[in-house]
Amino acid sequence: MARSRLIALSIAVALLGVAAGALWFFSWLNTPDRAAMTLGRGISFGNVLEAPREGDWGLRLDEELFNRAKEAGFDSIRLPVRWSNHAATTPPYRIDDAFFKRVDFAIDQAVRRDLNIIVDMHHYRQLDGEPLDPNEQRVDDGVLEERFVAMWKQIAERYEAADARRVFFELYNEPHKRLTAEAWNRLLRDALAAVRPSNPLRPVIIGPAPYDKADFLHDLDLPFFDRHLIVTIHLYEPYEFTHQGASWVEGSSAWMNTSCCSDSQRHEIEQRLDAVKRWSRWHFRPIWVGEFGSYDKADYAARQRYTRFVREAIEAHGFPWAYWDLASHFGIYDPANHAWRTELKDALVH
Ligand code: BGC
Numbered sequence: 001m002a003r004s005r006l007i008a009l010s011i012a013v014a015l016l017g018v019a020a021g022a023l024w025f026f027s028w029l030n031t032p033d034r035a036a037m038t039l040g041r042g043i044s045f046g047n048v049l050e051a052p053r054e055g056d057w058g059l060r061l062d063e064e065l066f067n068r069a070k071e072a073g074f075d076s077i078r079l080p081v082r083w084s085n086h087a088a089t090t091p092p093y094r095i096d097d098a099f100f101k102r103v104d105f106a107i108d109q110a111v112r113r114d115l116n117i118i119v120d121m122h123h124y125r126q127l128d129g130e131p132l133d134p135n136e137q138r139v140d141d142g143v144l145e146e147r148f149v150a151m152w153k154q155i156a157e158r159y160e161a162a163d164a165r166r167v168f169f170e171l172y173n174e175p176h177k178r179l180t181a182e183a184w185n186r187l188l189r190d191a192l193a194a195v196r197p198s199n200p201l202r203p204v205i206i207g208p209a210p211y212d213k214a215d216f217l218h219d220l221d222l223p224f225f226d227r228h229l230i231v232t233i234h235l236y237e238p239y240e241f242t243h244q245g246a247s248w249v250e251g252s253s254a255w256m257n258t259s260c261c262s263d264s265q266r267h268e269i270e271q272r273l274d275a276v277k278r279w280s281r282w283h284f285r286p287i288w289v290g291e292f293g294s295y296d297k298a299d300y301a302a303r304q305r306y307t308r309f310v311r312e313a314i315e316a317h318g319f320p321w322a323y324w325d326l327a328s329h330f331g332i333y334d335p336a337n338h339a340w341r342t343e344l345k346d347a348l349v350h
Contacts, residue, residue, distance in 0.1 A: 029284040031227040035203040036286035038165065039116060039230075039320035040075030041349055043332075044291065046325030049102060050080035050122035050173075052135035059327055059335060061102060066109040068333055069326065072340075073349040077110050078290065078322045079103070080122035080173060083151050089139040093150040100158060107159065111166050118205060118290075118322070119155065120170035124148065129178025145187055148172075153194040160198040168203045169195065170290070174234065176210035181219035184209040189223060196226070205288060207232040212290065214272050217279045232290035233276060235314070238265045241306065245297030259299060260306040269310060273317045289314050293324035296331075300343070307347035323348055 045065055051057035069077055086099035103119060110117035125132055127144045139147060152171070159167060171191050175184040188206055195204060208220040212234040222229055236242045244255040261269075280287045292310050294303045307323075314321045327335040332344040 028227060032203060032230055033286045035165070035168075035228070036230045036288055036320055038075070039118075039168070039288055039322070041073070042076035042078055042116070042118070042320070042322030043069050043072075043074045043348075044078040044080060044322050044325040045106075045327075046080060046330065047328035048080075049106070050082045052082060052085050052133050054102065056135060057328070061106055063109060064335075064338075065326060066113055066115070068340075070113045070115060072332075072345055074115065076116035076118065076320075076322060077106075078118040078120055078170070079106050080120045082123045083121050083155070084124035084127070084147070085136055087147065087151050087154075089137060089143075089147075091143075091146075091150070093143075093147045093154075095151060095154050104158075107162060107167060111163060116166050116168065118168040118170050119159070120173055120205075121148075121151070121155075122173040124172070127179060128176055145190070148187060149190045149194045152191045153198075156195040156198045156202075164199070164202050168205055168230070169199070170205040170232065172206075174207070174211040179209050181209045181216065185219075185221040192223065192226060201228055203228050203230055205230045205232050205290065207234070207290065214276050217276065222285065229285065230288050231280070231285045232288050234291040235269070235272065235289050235310065236292060237268050237272060241265070241298060241302070242292075242294040244295065246295050256297065257299075259302045260294075261302075261309050266309060266313075269313055273313055273319075276319075277317050287319045289319050289321040291322065291324040293330040296329045304343045304347050307344055311348055 045061070047057040048054065048059045048061050048065070051059075054060055066077070081103060083095060086096045088094045107117055107119070125136065126138060126141075127148060132138060155169070171188055179187065192204065195202070206220070206222065206229055208216040210216060212232055214233040214235065217231070217233065220231070238258070238260060240255040241258045241260045243249045243252050244258050246252045276287055292314070294306050311321065323332070324330050327333045332341050332348065333339070334341060
């Protein structure tokens with residue numbers, strides 16, 4: 001009797017151990033979920049620091065942008081930055097201190113208003129194999145990747161002490177073309193290896209090549225043991241609606257007068273979000289919809305319908321998001337007249 005009790009007790013203890021281990025394992029797998037959820041509702045400061053030089057695209061970083069984001073009720077700011085045009089072209093690829101101070105300013109402005117901020121590397125056009133913009137510097141093709149990694153090492157070290165609950169890193173916006181899925185999977189590991197020594201717990205955001213498109217999540221290869229990663233996707237479907245008349249998209253003038261949102265357009269959006277949800281559950285990686293939005297050539301009433309529908313669909317799937325963008329062509333704010341495009345803003349936050 002005593003023996004069978006002992007056996008029963010041992011089995012019970014072993015089962016408890018297994019259950020505790022499984023609980024621990026699943027909570028470890030889900031570590032980044034909480035960080036992702038704090039991103040909540042966000043807004044990109046487009047056309048500001050990712051212009052070749054600040055001001056080149058008509059916008060400058062000032063307190064007004066932060067005040068507007070806060071007053072509207074956003075939780076997070078995404079800050080696209082063209083680091084590559086402010087770093088030396090030869091080793092150690094030093095980032096210009098005056099430019100760093102602009103990003104310091106942005107982080108400080110966000111944090112003092114209790115806003116999260118995502119520091120994003122944007123438009124390293126030569127790395128993507130794209131033609132350079134006016135005012136952009138060229139580097140030797142052979143150093144593109146090591147320069148990318150060297151910039152991340154500097155950014156990570158500079159913001160090492162920044163609050164990890166508020167300040168997020170996004171490795172690279174919309175890798176594409178020269179950055180094939182294979183090249184990107186390699187480079188993202190190298191960049192993470194440069195970030196992690198100084199920022200072991202910082203949430204780092206990464207999306208799939210090409211263009212952070214949801215359809216290519218299956219090609220994204222993340223280091224399994226790094227549990228402080230958040231996966232981003234950009235959702236611009238229906239593309240012929242959101243990008244009608246966009247000067248940088250060939251053929252888009254033919255899409256003028258495309259409307260939104262018919263049953264089939266809604267279905268397309270829902271289906272894509274469903275697939276993303278399945279991927280996220282299967283891979284134990286949280287999702288952040290880092291961009292969606294529509295260009296101002298589309299009909300304004302249709303843009304309101306689009307914005308509300310997509311925002312609600314994203315939230316119904318449980319994903320945090322950031323709209324593209326605050327004050328440029330997709331914007332919900334008109335900086336020239338210091339006025340909200342109220343209907344668009346209210347479709348996002350109210
Ligand atoms: C690009 C912008 C573009 C937007 C919508 C962003 O990732 O940086 O230049 O306007 O996507 O296409």
